[in-house]
Amino acid sequence: MASHKIKIAARLRPRLENELDDEGITIARSPGGPSCISVPNPRDTSQVFNFPLTSCYDQSSTQEEIFEQDVRPLIDVVYSGVTVTVFAYGVTSSGKTHTMQGTKAEPGVIPRVVEAMFLQKASLERSSVELAVSYMEIYKDEVYDLLVNRETAPKLPVRENDVGQVFVANLTSLPLASVEEFDILYSRASLHRSVGATNLNRASSRSHAVLTLEVTMTDSAAQKTLTGKINLVDLAGSENNKLTGNDPTRMAESAAINKSLSVLGQVVHALNQGASRIPYRNSKLTRILQDALGGSSVGLLICNLAPGIKFRQDTLNTLNFAVRTKNVENRPVVNERDNRPQPKAHFAAIQPPPPKLAPAVLQSIPIHASSSSNPTTTTNAAAGPSRGPRPSRVPRVSGIGAGLAPPLAGAARPRSRPSSAAAIQEKSETRMQLTDQEIDERVGFPPQYELLSRHSTHANLQIARAVEAEVARRLKEREDREREEQARQQQEKENLALKEKQAIEAENEKTQSRSQSEPRLPPGVLTPLLTRHRDLDDELRARLAELEEKFERGNKELQLADVLSPASRKKTGRAYVALARAHSEKGDLQVALDLYRKAETYVPDNVKLRERVLEIEWSVKHGKEFVPSPKKARKARGKKRKVATLALGRAREEGTSMGSAGQSLMGQGSLDDVEEEEGESGHGEASGSALGNIKEEEYEGVAMALETPAKRSRCEIKMEQ
Numbered sequence: 001m002a003s004h005k006i007k008i009a010a011r012l013r014p015r016l017e018n019e020l021d022d023e024g025i026t027i028a029r030s031p032g033g034p035s036c037i038s039v040p041n042p043r044d045t046s047q048v049f050n051f052p053l054t055s056c057y058d059q060s061s062t063q064e065e066i067f068e069q070d071v072r073p074l075i076d077v078v079y080s081g082v083t084v085t086v087f088a089y090g091v092t093s094s095g096k097t098h099t100m101q102g103t104k105a106e107p108g109v110i111p112r113v114v115e116a117m118f119l120q121k122a123s124l125e126r127s128s129v130e131l132a133v134s135y136m137e138i139y140k141d142e143v144y145d146l147l148v149n150r151e152t153a154p155k156l157p158v159r160e161n162d163v164g165q166v167f168v169a170n171l172t173s174l175p176l177a178s179v180e181e182f183d184i185l186y187s188r189a190s191l192h193r194s195v196g197a198t199n200l201n202r203a204s205s206r207s208h209a210v211l212t213l214e215v216t217m218t219d220s221a222a223q224k225t226l227t228g229k230i231n232l233v234d235l236a237g238s239e240n241n242k243l244t245g246n247d248p249t250r251m252a253e254s255a256a257i258n259k260s261l262s263v264l265g266q267v268v269h270a271l272n273q274g275a276s277r278i279p280y281r282n283s284k285l286t287r288i289l290q291d292a293l294g295g296s297s298v299g300l301l302i303c304n305l306a307p308g309i310k311f312r313q314d315t316l317n318t319l320n321f322a323v324r325t326k327n328v329e330n331r332p333v334v335n336e337r338d339n340r341p342q343p344k345a346h347f348a349a350i351q352p353p354p355p356k357l358a359p360a361v362l363q364s365i366p367i368h369a370s371s372s373s374n375p376t377t378t379t380n381a382a383a384g385p386s387r388g389p390r391p392s393r394v395p396r397v398s399g400i401g402a403g404l405a406p407p408l409a410g411a412a413r414p415r416s417r418p419s420s421a422a423a424i425q426e427k428s429e430t431r432m433q434l435t436d437q438e439i440d441e442r443v444g445f446p447p448q449y450e451l452l453s454r455h456s457t458h459a460n461l462q463i464a465r466a467v468e469a470e471v472a473r474r475l476k477e478r479e480d481r482e483r484e485e486q487a488r489q490q491q492e493k494e495n496l497a498l499k500e501k502q503a504i505e506a507e508n509e510k511t512q513s514r515s516q517s518e519p520r521l522p523p524g525v526l527t528p529l530l531t532r533h534r535d536l537d538d539e540l541r542a543r544l545a546e547l548e549e550k551f552e553r554g555n556k557e558l559q560l561a562d563v564l565s566p567a568s569r570k571k572t573g574r575a576y577v578a579l580a581r582a583h584s585e586k587g588d589l590q591v592a593l594d595l596y597r598k599a600e601t602y603v604p605d606n607v608k609l610r611e612r613v614l615e616i617e618w619s620v621k622h623g624k625e626f627v628p629s630p631k632k633a634r635k636a637r638g639k640k641r642k643v644a645t646l647a648l649g650r651a652r653e654e655g656t657s658m659g660s661a662g663q664s665l666m667g668q669g670s671l672d673d674v675e676e677e678e679g680e681s682g683h684g685e686a687s688g689s690a691l692g693n694i695k696e697e698e699y700e701g702v703a704m705a706l707e708t709p710a711k712r713s714r715c716e717i718k719m720e721q
């Protein structure tokens with residue numbers, strides 16, 4: 001069993017324009033030996049923290065230096081069929097993207113790795129080598145494919161198959177034919193990445209980006225396929241929102257970035273502590289990097305540091321993370337598939353022989369033997385990580401990027417992710433190299449079965465087939481369940497959308513039919529009001545429209561009775577009663593009856609008025625004379641009288657629809673009647689003072705129309721005053 005500790009490199013970027021640097025961070029490099037970074041305590045500069053690391057790069061270091069010293073050796077590891085993960089870590093603006101991506105003038109790790117991969121490919125003669133790329137970002141804890149149109153890119157699910165391999169489902173993997181092809185693809189895909197400006201970085205990465213290059217080497221002579229992968233991870237930087245000056249959108253991104261980085265720290269801590277549960281599942285980032293942290297890949301962590309004083313605390317945090325991470329042990333495995341037809345796939349998978357790493361690999365990466373003297377990496381199940389990822393019967397392989405298991409030789413490209421069933425099957429095929437006897441020994445069958453198996457290859461085959469069928473059945477069941485669940489969720493969504501649509505349509509129909517049933521407003525008195533107040537609510541608008549219609553139909557009394565306040569209704573009713581009384585005194589009973597009825601529309605609950613209407617109706621019907629009851633002497637009520645007079649004026653104005661008889665009598669009569677009807681006090685000498693409030697010309701009209709001498713004289717007295 002061999003383990004491999006994650007290698008740590010630290011890089012201090014140069015001071016940027018307008019950046020304050022007290023040159024407090026110093027890097028001591030001893031050629032061939034360990035280096036050390038010294039950082040003063042920001043709270044007490046007399047105190048200095050030292051961080052011994054194997055690789056340290058100061059501000060003058062170049063992209064080439066880093067690549068040649070720490071990254072290039074990993075290319076051999078990839079070509080030996082192992083998964084490698086390189087990730088850049090550090091506070092925002094510390095130079096992670098510069099290190100990984102670089103610029104045209106100073107290409108970073110990614111373009112250099114691609115170039116080196118193609119060079120290596122060209123040097124391999126015996127095998128058929130294929131390269132493929134996938135590129136994704138984790139933005140606000142969701143995974144997106146950067147090789148597809150960003151607008152239509154769906155969130156990709158992160159899944160785990162039955163043997164504990166984590167993979168991103170439906171991630172695009174494109175074949176690569178040349179460096180130039182990669183450049184075009186990569187520059188286009190990088191535009192899809194979520195980048196935004198903050199106070200600390202004009203082009204700050206708002207997501208974690210994972211670029212995966214997968215190499216598939218098929219040796220047809222040896223009937224073997226090796227699959228190596230390199231994951232190049234540009235993490236988003238941890239952020240101090242006080243410094244970044246983030247707006248709400250940036251804050252939300254920042255929260256997601258900081259949370260995922262915090263989970264990364266927790267995972268590293270748990271691995272160092274040998275915890276039974278590693279919180280990989282607490283964020284998509286750690287879930288996807290699971291294989292690189294305590295898993296089966298070889299890891300390189302590049303810690304980027306910023307020299308500014310304002311970053312001092314973050315620099316210390318980054319280096320603390322580096323120190324903790326360098327204790328994390330991985331157990332790399334070679335992803336090899338035997339292409340020969342194998343009789344016993346599943347039994348072989350239980351305990352396959354350990355494939356050996358290529359000698360070049362053994363030289364280039366320091367693989368530390370822990371408890372075994374065997375210096376090679378192994379695919380033995382027992383050689384799997386003792387902590388961290390869940391133990392499985394088959395060795396773990398990287399789940400990041402372009403697929404979980406080596407692809408079949410000559411598989412058509414571009415291709416989609418292998419399904420978990422296919423992955424398992426492929427995985428099973430990888431380990432079909434043991435003889436029947438070896439299998440039986442490893443499985444440890446009881447003696448009677450051993451005997452049987454020894455003499456019966458046929459029985460073994462049957463069992464193998466049965467197991468295979470069962471595995472396939474279960475996987476199919478699981479996929480069916482997932483499909484059903486997805487269909488159900490989709491159906492629910494559609495139903496919900498349909499219901500919402502129906503509700504909206506019903507509401508629209510209602511509004512439409514309401515507006516159709518409502519008469520179109522004729523240009524009456526209320527139309528200008530409606531036009532002016534377009535913000536009226538529907539109900540009030542409908543009400544006003546109704547009144548408008550009534551008004552146009554000549555139904556003025558009803559309309560006004562509806563519109564007026566109770567006090568005004570009473571006053572208008574009183575005015576009609578006065579007119580009616582004048583008519584009845586004159587003996588014009590039919591007109592009087594009409595006017596009393598109109599008065600009733602304003603004061604419908606007045607019992608005496610009702611009685612008067614009935615009396616007159618009776619007189620009209622039977623052709624009898626109607627003798628009005630004598631007026632009672634009452635105390636004057638100035639205010640009431642004034643209002644009543646105004647109401648009388650209103651009634652007069654409205655008299656246009658009452659016929660000539662009615663018009664000639666407008667303004668006539670005493671106001672007493674209505675007061676009488678309502679049982680109120682009023683009338684008397686003071687009524688003159690009420691009339692005095694009427695405008696002069698109005699007064700004249702009223703005085704002329706008054707028939708009774710007493711009333712006329714009252715008005716005249718008022719005029720003289």
Ligand SMILES: Nc1ncnc2c1ncn2[C@@H]1O[C@H](COP(=O)(O)OP(=O)(O)OP(=O)(O)O)[C@@H](O)[C@H]1O
Pocket residue numbers: 012013014016090091092093094095096097098099201203204205206235236237238304
């Ligand atoms: N080694 C370097 N040499 C010259 N300039 C550098 C170097 N490292 C970083 N820079 C510059 O510093 C700035 C910030 O770098 P970069 O964008 O790579 O930071 P980052 O860590 O990726 O930030 P974020 O997490 O916000 O995305 C850039 O303008 C970059 O060009």
